[in-house]
Amino acid sequence: MAEEKKFAAYICKGCGLGERLDADKLAGLAQKEGKMQVVKQHDFLCNADGVAMIKNDIANEGVTHIMIAACSRRAKTEAFYFPNNAVARANLREGVIWIRPDTEEARETTQDMAEDYVRMGCAEVKAMTAPGGNVNTGSNRTVLVVGGGLSGMTAALEASKTGYPVVLVEKSGALGGWAAKLWKRIPVHEPFKAPADTGVADMAAQIAADPNIKVYLNSIVAKTDGAPGRFVVSIATESGNVSTEDIGAIIQASGFELYDANRLPHLGYGKSPNVVDQAGLEALAKAANGGPILRPSDGKPVTSVAFVQCAGQRDSTGEHLPYCSGYCCNTSIKQAMYFKDGNPAIDTTVIYTDLRTPGNGEDFYRSAQEKGVIFTKGKVGSVAASGSACTVNFHDLILDDQNAQIEADLVVLATGQVPNSGINIDMSAEEKADEAAAEAAASEAAASSAQPVQFSKKVSVLNLSYRQGPDIPQFKYGFTDSHFICFPYETRRTGIYTAGPVRRPMDMVQAREDATGAALKAIQALENAQLGRAAHPRSGDLSFPKVRIEGCTQCKRCTVECPFGAIDEDEKRFPLFNESRCRRCGTCMGACPVRVISFENYSVDTVGSQIKAVDIPDEFSEKPRILVLACENDAYPALDMAAMKRNEYSAFVRVIPVRCLGSVNTIWITDALNAGYDGVMLMGCKHGEDYQCHFVKGSELGRYRLSKVGDTLKNMNLETERVKDLEVAITDIDNLPRIINEYAQTIADIGMSPFKGF
């Protein structure tokens, strides 16, 4: 937009700002140094009158760019809500007067601080443009659901019910997945006492009758191209047909496989047909169709059954699954009832270490006890099977009997869920080699024995044509869950959500809930993509990265580092931004060595010009300057809250919030050091395994980049202490002021930078 720009600064004198600071001087600065065309002071800027003044200037004076010098950008957001203008906030309250003592000695340095924040606010707003929104959008409203099990069917039905067309792709010849193989399900209604009907047939019938849902059976997703709102998906059918569908957003409900019980020979699997896994028992129950469940070895009715919990799960040896699958305790309880409900004389024993029946599962557990199911706390060592009889050898933990035994006609192994999550795109070269070797060994074993081996070569589920790989990045143990507790649907591939056991081990109740939520997120993603807005966590953000492609050196850092796989490469190997996949974290901007990537309201310039705007007193002033680049989500609020407690910190720091440490371009640090800043502090979120960065890799990538700053310091002949990298949490309200003060002391000890005045 080439509209006329008009800059205005508004300086608030409320909350003690008028008493503590020389507002006239701040106003003068905004006009002379900040080059603001309109400069106004107000006693109480956030009240109706103050806000009306600003609105009037926008409407009648042509003001387009607004600099508000008042409280923190986190405060009074309703009052200072000007969505169509570029707005910068100079934080004079939480950033200055609340963290400085109200004393005569402190007056000068406090005023210095406020003046710099006004200069910085003016510089920032001059470099900003009100974001106009991504125009490279698509408006497709169809939801693709990959996987026709319970989760996929739920997602499809719920999306359709909301008014969106659905394409459902299922690799097998029928809908229903594992749920269709169950005889009964765990109850979901009061009184939670008896197994219930699965309802799967009814769901499949609803889908068949829904003209809004198009089903592809015996089909896979052969290729996924594009971005939210404009995905183009090729669907390949077993018969050889390939169809193309235009898609707005994707739900991956590719489900799970049961852990391969063939890997549990010590538990008797494969040695006797009377040792089955839970799916095996469901098949027996279905075959019995309400009659007595028969023993596979000889077809005689089962008279005793033992359930071995955590078979190949919760394993600390590294051989089997380390996690708990969550549903298996309730499943064994349900299966024990298959026997007890038909014939109370059948012995049913569940051998467990911790029985895990959360919520109303407790009533189901109680009901099983009332029906005479025996629960024994113990660790199963082995299952011996000879002929038709099985012996379970276990350590009885209550009686501390190492040699406890149970004889049973049938043994059921409660194995866990292994996600069908496709290819692990983050796998290192060594891990890939290891996996290839394991696969080769497995297929060799399969060739040399009659045993069926489930451990097949991993194939992609989505076949994304993304530069960073064909599938959704995995979180842990192959599951595609979000790492964020508050944001379970946070995804690293915008507009693509996973649901059901591919995401996290789960039961049917949870899978349905999960799939319903995923349907919302998919719908939300395509709606926002159409409007050119960002998805979570900067939801609604209309800014998006713009590239000055003529300056690009094709270094590929942006395409490699983008935590969301938003950037591909075009045929000439230039970065190809898919704005609708972008989450606006700015990692690409931080990564770019030639600084050609920027956002309208956040750029190398908006921050760089603030850095340059700060007044750097000379070497002999005893007024060092410390630049703080603080993550806006954690460090910046921590500083605000420290201020609310009136925790004091050094008057020499100048804080600039950044979207993420990953967006920090090292030029800012170099520029600051060259300009004569005496120190630079970088405050980002925790990285590593339990990372807390809401842009996933942002803080880690930022830190990696910063680790190279040492060379810059060396070249400049500066002490390494002049740049300090800090991991900060939002609760560091007391720590942070202390750390800042200690750092200010360190700077005082090593002395002023020699780069001042150049």
Add this chain to the structure above:
Amino acid sequence: MTDVVATNETILVVGGGISGMTAALEAAETGKQVVLLEKNPALGGRTSQLYRYFPKMCHPTCGLEINLRRLKANPRVRVLTQAEVTGISGSAGDYTATVKLTPRYVNENCTACGACADAVKTEVDNPFNYNLGKMKAAYIPSAMAYPQRYVLHPSIIGTPDAEAAKAACKYGAIELEQKEETIEIKAGAVVWATGWQPYDAAKIQPYGYGRYRNVITSVEFERLADPHGPTGGRILRPSDGKEAKNIAFIQCAGSRDENHLRHCSRICCMASLKQTHYVREQHPEDGKSTIYYIDIRAIDRFEDFYQKVQADPSVTFVKSKVARISEDGNGNPVCWGVNTEGYKRYSNPHDLVVLAVGMEPSVKGVAIPANVVFDSSGFIEADPANGAVFGAGCASNALDVNRAVQSATAAALRAIQVVNKVARAEA
């Protein structure tokens, strides 16, 4: 006067904790109009009173900050605090909620400068800290409070303190004449996300909560560990302010017990495992945690977290439902019972006992002013008979944060389905 523009295409979300905020934001970010009601003066709910989350040990306020930023950026959500629903009439697509608004005595002119708190002398119990410690009767509910506005405690209204607060405010923000009012809000669908409350530990008579000051609840323990809490984050025992180093955690305090809560509250095992980290964090040399449990329910990948705590030599696990707690001459609570692994009796003194209290719905079953189906614990069951009133988060089950947010997201979609249908019918 509170004017709320709402129609039968509006989604009404009741409860401003993480579930309600999530439902409201997810619906609004999908383009729907939302009214979000919270009975307390600030949003955030119980998660905002936790110090850390399991299993990442990250801070709930971090997610709250993001949610608040989403809210501030989204004009489609209208937030009303100190608002309680007293009745819901109508049917799916056409509800009217009756909402009682209690006065804050502070209007939107408030800048949160704090001058009123400086002027007021009266101190009252601080509910954000579960009444551990006091606060001024003119207060901001927490450092993360949204709206970021002070509140006058009703107990000072009509006293000179209230006048002092009014006189101290330069911005005309204090309105002592505010009265309770009742408004009606139209809505097409309702998401009921009123959350949970800790089971009243005093009802578990043998554990001595309320009689022994050093027997506290798990939610209180969170406040002791939090730098924003009454002790500035130091774990000090209530009776004498002594550092608590030898701490017992008692699982299933109320839960899995037909005399108290029938259900398993799901989160308490993980919460105690998490809290052992607080002990070790503060006393890496001589901190000691003992967990008395029936089953450790560390479901799915949380198992990792359990295994790490199991490997920690400062943590002991005792398979036992503690029979009773007494107090010795030094104010130390003593746990009595039998370790069922090997049937050994014990009587173990501790500096502090933390009861892992169960979760019950804040508004239980019949108390919900709408026709909904609920289970024997008072949680809302999903049922077609509920019309377009959808339970979300811990109003629908005992859930951890992750699952509560999923549930709220799902509830938001169900609500959108109803208002979309209304919109189609009206178009």
